[in-house]
Amino acid sequence: xxxxxxxxxxxxxxxxxxxxxxxxxxxxxxxxxxxxxxxxxxxxxxxxxxxxxxxxxxxxxxxxxxxxxxxxxxxxxxxxxxxxxxxxxxxxxxxxxxxxxxxxxxxxxxxxxxxxxxxxxxxxxxxxxxxxxxxxxxxxxxxxxxxxxxxxxxxxxxxxxxxxxxxxxxxxxxxxxxxxxxxxxxxxxxxxxxxxxxxxxxxxxxxxxxxxxxxxxxxxxxxxxxxxxxxxxxxxxxxxxxxxxxxxxxxxxxxxxxxxxxxxxxxxxxxxxxxxxxxxxxxxxxxxxxxxxxxxxxxxxxxxxxxxxxxxxxxxxxxxxxxxxxxxxxxxxxxxxxxxxxxxxxxxxxxxxxxxxxxxxxxxxxxxxxxxxxxxxxxxxxxxxxxxxxxxxxxxxxxxxxxxxxxxxxxxxxxxxxxxxxxxxxxxxxxxxxxxxxxxxxxxxxxxxxxxxxxxxxxxxxxxxxxxxxxxxxxxxxxxxxxxxxxxxxxxxxxxxxxxxxxxxxxxxxxxxxxxxxxxxxxxxxxxxxxxxxxxxxxxxxxxxxxxxxxxxxxxxxxxxxxxxxxxxxxxxxxxxxxxxxxxxxxxxxxxxxxxxxxxxxxxxxxxxxxxxxxxxxxxxxxxxxxxxxxxxxxxxxxxx
Ligand SMILES: *[C@@H]1O[C@H](CO)[C@@H](O)[C@H](O)[C@H]1NC(C)=O
Ligand SMILES: *[C@@H]1O[C@H](CO)[C@@H](O)[C@H](O)[C@H]1NC(C)=O
Ligand SMILES: *[C@@H]1O[C@H](CO)[C@@H](O)[C@H](O)[C@H]1NC(C)=O
Ligand SMILES: *[C@@H]1O[C@H](CO)[C@@H](O)[C@H](O)[C@H]1NC(C)=O
Numbered sequence: 001x002x003x004x005x006x007x008x009x010x011x012x013x014x015x016x017x018x019x020x021x022x023x024x025x026x027x028x029x030x031x032x033x034x035x036x037x038x039x040x041x042x043x044x045x046x047x048x049x050x051x052x053x054x055x056x057x058x059x060x061x062x063x064x065x066x067x068x069x070x071x072x073x074x075x076x077x078x079x080x081x082x083x084x085x086x087x088x089x090x091x092x093x094x095x096x097x098x099x100x101x102x103x104x105x106x107x108x109x110x111x112x113x114x115x116x117x118x119x120x121x122x123x124x125x126x127x128x129x130x131x132x133x134x135x136x137x138x139x140x141x142x143x144x145x146x147x148x149x150x151x152x153x154x155x156x157x158x159x160x161x162x163x164x165x166x167x168x169x170x171x172x173x174x175x176x177x178x179x180x181x182x183x184x185x186x187x188x189x190x191x192x193x194x195x196x197x198x199x200x201x202x203x204x205x206x207x208x209x210x211x212x213x214x215x216x217x218x219x220x221x222x223x224x225x226x227x228x229x230x231x232x233x234x235x236x237x238x239x240x241x242x243x244x245x246x247x248x249x250x251x252x253x254x255x256x257x258x259x260x261x262x263x264x265x266x267x268x269x270x271x272x273x274x275x276x277x278x279x280x281x282x283x284x285x286x287x288x289x290x291x292x293x294x295x296x297x298x299x300x301x302x303x304x305x306x307x308x309x310x311x312x313x314x315x316x317x318x319x320x321x322x323x324x325x326x327x328x329x330x331x332x333x334x335x336x337x338x339x340x341x342x343x344x345x346x347x348x349x350x351x352x353x354x355x356x357x358x359x360x361x362x363x364x365x366x367x368x369x370x371x372x373x374x375x376x377x378x379x380x381x382x383x384x385x386x387x388x389x390x391x392x393x394x395x396x397x398x399x400x401x402x403x404x405x406x407x408x409x410x411x412x413x414x415x416x417x418x419x420x421x422x423x424x425x426x427x428x429x430x431x432x433x434x435x436x437x438x439x440x441x442x443x444x445x446x447x448x449x450x451x452x453x454x455x456x457x458x459x460x461x462x463x464x465x466x467x468x469x470x471x472x473x474x475x476x477x478x479x480x481x482x483x484x485x486x487x488x489x490x491x492x493x494x495x496x497x498x499x500x501x502x503x504x505x506x507x508x509x510x511x512x513x514x515x516x517x518x519x520x521x522x523x524x525x526x527x528x529x530x531x532x533x534x535x536x537x538x539x540x541x542x543x544x545x546x547x548x549x550x551x552x553x554x555x556x557x558x559x560x561x562x563x564x565x566x567x568x569x570x571x572x573x574x575x576x577x578x579x580x581x582x583x584x585x586x587x588x589x590x591x592x593x594x595x596x597x598x599x600x601x602x603x604x605x606x607x608x609x610x611x612x613x614x615x616x617x618x619x620x621x622x623x624x625x626x627x628x629x630x631x632x633x634x635x636x637x638x639x640x641x
Contacts, residue, residue: 024101030452031104034439037093039072044102046130046456054078072098075107079608081428085109086466086485094467095444097455104455109463111470111500113442115533117432117457118541119510123440126543127431127456134356136264137290138349141546142357153546155322155342156350159213159313160546166401167312168212168550172557173396175207178220180562183625190625193571197623198615201366205359206254208554210236213315213354214296218250232299236292247288255285257356261610293348315354319347356611361426362551364614366558368604369420371621372488374568375600377593377634379416379490384563384628386412396561401553408556410526415493417555418527421537422471423488424604426612428462430539461536462613469500470534478601493527500531511542567631570596571622581632593633 024040031038043050043057050057058076061069074080074088075098086109089096094110108114117124125145135143141152182200184190194200207218216236219225225237235242236249245252256263259282266274271283300320323341342350373380390407391399408414434440434457439450451457464470466485472495473483484492538545545551562568572581572592581589600621607613615621626632 020101024099027099027101027104031097031099034097034451035447035449036095036097036106036451038097038099039092040068041072041076041098041100044100045076045098045105047102051078081460081462082424082607082609082613083605085460085463086468089460089463089467095442095449104452105458106451106455107458107460109460109467110444111464111467111531111533112444113533114459114464114536115531115540116442116507117459118430118533118536118539118543119507120440121511121542123435123509124432124457125435127433130431134264134353135349137293137352138343138345138347140346140349140353142353143349152342152346152350153542155319156315156354157546158318159315160550162402162549164212164313165549165553168208169399169401169405169553169557170397171208171212172554173399173561175204175211176558176561177396178207178223179204179558180566180625181222182220190566190627191630193573193622193624195620195622197370198363198367198620201370202254202359202363204558205363205366205554206250206355208362209355209358211312212550213313213358214351215312215314216249236296241288245288245291247285249289249292252285252288252292253355255282256289257360258282259285260356290348293351296351297344297347316347316351319350323347357545358547358550360612360614362554364424364426364612365417365420365551365555367614368424368607369417369555369559370562370568370623371600371604372420372423373416373563374570374621374623374634375597375604376488377637378639379412379488380563380567380634382491383412383416383559384567387560387564391560391564393564396557396564399557399560401557405553405556408560409552412490413556413559415490415527417552417559418493419488419490422465422535423486424607424613425461425465425537426614427537427539428460428609428613430459430461430536432457432459459536459539461539464534464536467534470530472499472528495528496526498529498531500534562625565628566625567628567634569624569626569631569634570600571624572596572633573622574599586636589633590637593637 028038028040042061045051054077058073061076062073069076071091074084075092080088089107089109092107095106095108095113098105098107108117126149128143128145131143134140139148139152141149141156144152179200181188183192183194185192203220207220210216210218215233217225217229217233218237219239221239225234229237239248239250241247242249247255259278262279263271263282263286266279268283271279274280296316297320300316301324304317304320304324319342323343373383390404390411434451434453434455436453439452441448441450443449468483468485471485472492473485474489474492475482476484476487478484478487481487533540536544538548538551570593572595575595576584576592581592584592603615603619603621606619607615610616
């Protein structure tokens, strides 16, 4: 008996070994036929098992002779994208395949390939399996493909127009005053060390999206609800838990987002069984948040039935209208014979994605922009000179989007935001897949390669942003690197023209349909224009970010408001007290500041991406907000650069 069991075990082990090896062989053959360079990995790097046991299996892999793993090892590490970016591509090729027994995976930071992949939605659909987690609260425009996605996109894109970009601009101005007040402190003097830049920028962008997108007013600590506010809205604005809730809306949302990976990965019963206090707390936050969203949905359905019109983007309203509006009441609205109707979970799922995508990404960009400007005083001074030139001392509440957006888009303000997005794009990789059915050609520098069907494609945004072929560079002034491609140098955007543009302008078989969203020019005429496929902070093609225009409006406004009257300095408390700084010569101060600059840069390098690229855990860079004219460092440091 025992003997036959162990024989069975042995046989099945041999069989699975045999089938693994034969799968690997077949996959190697397919990779070979593509004509692209390929490298072998024992596990598919994106499989859950490989990700969970990353260090372990890599250690086992390294027991083999060096030649089997040395080259591809860097891209098998978890989280290499931001840390190593373009460097592995230099060694492995700008497009290469990792072959495992499970499947093929194409990595690319070649602008020509990326441009072809993002322009052909049907040949290279989004790999929605990679987003399955984010459909937890309902399917939505991010997690769907094909016909279903088309419907979600059409419904959600309606709110993203110029009028609403202007609304976001005004709200951004207003909320940035709230942020400044937080940073100035109770006495309004500023000059206080702030360690919460990440949380504060998150609050800023959350307040903006909740008002502009959903009509829900949110407040900064110390601000209060004006008397006579509609009771229904007051429920969401309240900083205390309203009736039948154990948490305020703001907290429920903030904590749900804060624990989002845990919540998406842990089933409900497990959360409640876990002994950690945080597990229960996160579960509670999610319960409250979902309950708020259900109530919000109910309110909106009433509004729509009563024909109440909400100002602004009213994202929830337009989602609800498709299922509960006029036409919908008699069955459903029909377009080209296809039913266009969202279910309640789909409405809530889309609202969730709009809140997450609409605030965490922009918050990260705002966060890193502030840090980079503090770490690069020369860039900060140039930015302030442009803000002075374009906006002077005028009151920001009078700034007009239409009038100001173009001049700002050609200024140091846009160059700074573009440069932050180049170095620290919130989304570091876009996952695509070659649709099953046929292999797909890609053309590179006159040669054609066939990418096998089913191959996953990793469009490595954060790497192509640092591929020196496409960017104006100079020798680095900060390091001994050959170029300054890894440095924050917004001035590079003032070189005009395009580099490395060797691909065909038009992609054969590209989508021609209009999928909604901003349709104006996607580059500023006065700034550098990277070739198509080389710069994708908002992705590109049919699946590009709907919110690009409003994110740009939001960022240009917020940065201009902060730096009109204030400067941001790195805090140096770790190296010198205020009294010590006060007694220092300029030279000594520059020396202290240099320590803070080095540390800030090292900290920014520790960013990593779970959902979006940001600092995790306790990593943070302390800063101070000071009135212009009262700087201790940034008014003179690095003046020679
Ligand atoms: C639904 O259809 C009926 C008859 O077709 C019509 O009388 C009614 O007004 C419609 N209701 C709505 C809300 O459109
Ligand atoms: C900056 O100061 C000017 C006038 O001195 C004022 O009009 C403007 O509102 C101030 N801006 C901010 C952001 O405080
Ligand atoms: C740089 O920023 C401006 C303003 O946000 C924008 O209009 C322009 O498209 C950006 N450049 C590129 C190449 O995206
Ligand atoms: C900032 O505050 C400290 C005391 O907290 C003070 O010593 C220093 O002079 C202040 N700096 C400026 C520029 O006001």
